[in-house]
Amino acid sequence: MSTTKKPLLEVRDLKQHFPITSGSLLQRQVGAIRAVDGISFDVYPGETLGIVGESGCGKSTTVRSISQLYKPTSGSVIFNGIDLVKADQRTMLKARRDIQMIFQDPYASLDPRMTVRSIIAEPLVIYNSRRLLETPLSSLDIERKVEDLMERVGLNKAFKNRYPHEFSGGQRQRIGIARALALNPKIILADEPVSALDVSIQSQILNLLGDLQKEFGLTYIFIAHDLAVIQHISTRVAVMYLGKIVEISEAVQLYDNPLHPYTTALLSAAPIPDPKVERERQRIILTGDVPSPDKERNGCYFYDRCPKRMPWCSCHLPPMLDIDPKHQVACWLYDKEDHSNVTMEEALADAAKPKT
């Protein structure tokens, strides 16, 4: 991926805070869960951006904020030159045609009362009735399109009158993919599309996604917590921790040379399918739990659990530091200055200084 390419999707300082309220009639906000707390990244056409992180770090919220299922608190999501956060409904609808989602649970993401046909046809029907398609479709066209899509994702088109509960998990996920493809989107946000599936089915679905990417020139934002899956499918990987991106890099580079202490720990946790290597592998075990994301911090978000923490980190929020043009990491270890010798007092004094 060359950086000279124009990005398809730019996410700038995206924040998604969920208010914590108390009181029944006169509700007032007493705090906020900072599910996504100021993340920025670009997605280039044709690539697959993998997002990894442990449970609760805000991966799913990120994609939902991008697709405006949750209205972001602040920040911007620029797609094709349109800021989706500020867009009005009609522009949003037009843009949404190009941004589709695949959901995690193939059992919950399909309406049990709808036949496969109506599920796959639903986006077409909606956009057709809103007259937002380039060419209006007749019901026969929609029918054909549905059959076509079913064949594309490897479903027998004779199954179109069946209900979701009559299918296996993998088949259901194929239905979900067909639905996402119906509007010929440019980018697909895949929210852990394989984590609910058997390993054998996972690879089928991953290969299907890969094939479709080649065929339609799709761009994916792919969430998973399985590192092997991410390694397999991604061209670039972003690692998230507590609502922030801590490291973003080309997939190969990230797996070969993880820089952020959290990434290292995360990668070391993945088992290696080779008993010899596995036995000698050194695991970095993080202490403590993920802290609650309900307060703003002025130090590094990973400070509490970091094996390489320095006094400096406790009160200075690390910016994204460029290691090379394709690799950024949010860690003071890689700053040009060396902070390792700074004592706690000096660090606090530095943090208290007004910024110039």
Added chain:
Amino acid sequence: MFLKRNKNTNAALNEFAQVVEGNSLGKDAWRRLKKNKMAVVGMIIVIVYSLLAATAMFLPIYPYDQIILDHQHLRPSFSKTAGELMMETRLEDLYFKAWRAGSLVVTEEQSAQIRKWIADNETNKVWDFCYTEGERQREAGLFTFNSTDQRTIDRLQEKIDTEFLISVDTIIYTDLESGKAKNLAKMEFKEIESIYANLLKVDIAVIEKQTLDEISNQVLNTLKAATPGLTNEEYALNLEMEMDALGEKGIASMAKTNLLGKVKTTITRSAERDLRSEIRSGAVEFPLNREITVNEVLTAKVSATKKHERQYFLGTDYSGRDMLSRIIYGGQVSIAIGLVGTLTSVLIGIVLGAIAGYAGGKIDFFLMRFVDIMYGLPYMLLVIIFMAIFGRNIMNLFVALAMVSWLTVARMVRGQVMSLKNSEYVEAARSMGASTGRIIFRHMVPNSLSVIIVYSTLRVPAFIMQESFLSFLGLGVQAPYASWGSLVGDAVNGMTLYPWKLIFPAIAMTIFLFAMNFFGDGLRDAFDPQSKNQL
């Protein structure tokens, strides 16, 4: 068997020849419903009931509001006419009196038995016994009535043989000059006026004055009923205003109805006189349909039936009205209340519940507090107050019942919608740009249908019951209209003496409610594609 095989070939066709037809939740539900035999039976019964109720006007049954006092409390019978039953009742009575007077001789044990029955209040058994015993003895020549009783019997027999009901169907006016025949009911009021004057052989001015007086009296009466407690001058003023408001046309149409009624009565009376003398000479055969000539311009089509030759398959009630037709007409009211009430309450409930559940926040809060308040108010009291304010007619009964019965549905739908709101398929629909309406009515409502359907089918009987309760209190259906509830309520008084009055409406109601429940069960299963509960 045939159905099954047919279905299998269809399925095979789908798999291999790939001929797949369009499908929808509705179509699919119908296919599944057809497989559920009990549901189909229930559905057929509900449809038959509804058809009977809807077409009651065209069925060959007696009018439900015609009171024939001679026919009070006749028991149901397929073979005997009303006259025979009347005679039977009278004989039972006479034989019982004879037993009391000692002229009907029975054995000691039988007498003791009769006394015991009387003590136990089992009057029907006493009458039955007296009748059979008396008839046996009379046939055997052991018993004869005394002259007074015999006279009563003869008089009754004569009445049964001669009394008839007459009705004038159409009156035809023939223009003497052109010779054209016209239906009197379709003619102008002025013409009818002159014809009527001619018929009575009085001056037309007299008739004109009379009709005008009548109309102003009518209007005055309705005024007095609507606003009681005014002085005479005020009434006079109001009357003038009302008459002005009516205008030429209104007055003419009122006068026409009055005049037509009068012409009919006149013709009926004269026809009755003629018929009675004919009967005495024994020259008439019933049922009778004939055209009679009133004068040189008027002819009338008259039909007459023997009054006591009617047959009441389900008996009659306390004022001699046919139970069969009362049950059918009562079904009209009861079924309509059950279905319309449920439908409106479910519709209001779905819409408000879905809005509250989906919107959440303040809207939800205020809607639900409103529901809470409504819940807190005594429900029957609300209905009663509503009926008292807006008047006691069937339309208001519908409104009053629907007004307070949507609460539970709204609560239920709200709960369902809230639990479905965060499900992934709703999120998926939103990510595809589906509108709120589409999400609610295409995704959420179909997924809460099973609960709604079960609840609504339980509501139908509840509505019928509530209506009967209100009718019992005198706030529901007013006589001469009937509903199953009011029929049962009326029958409770004479339950032991006239059990048929209670049994038949109760059976009719029970069958309908059963059918409704089976149908509802079937519907719920049919609308749930995942249901394993299929036959």
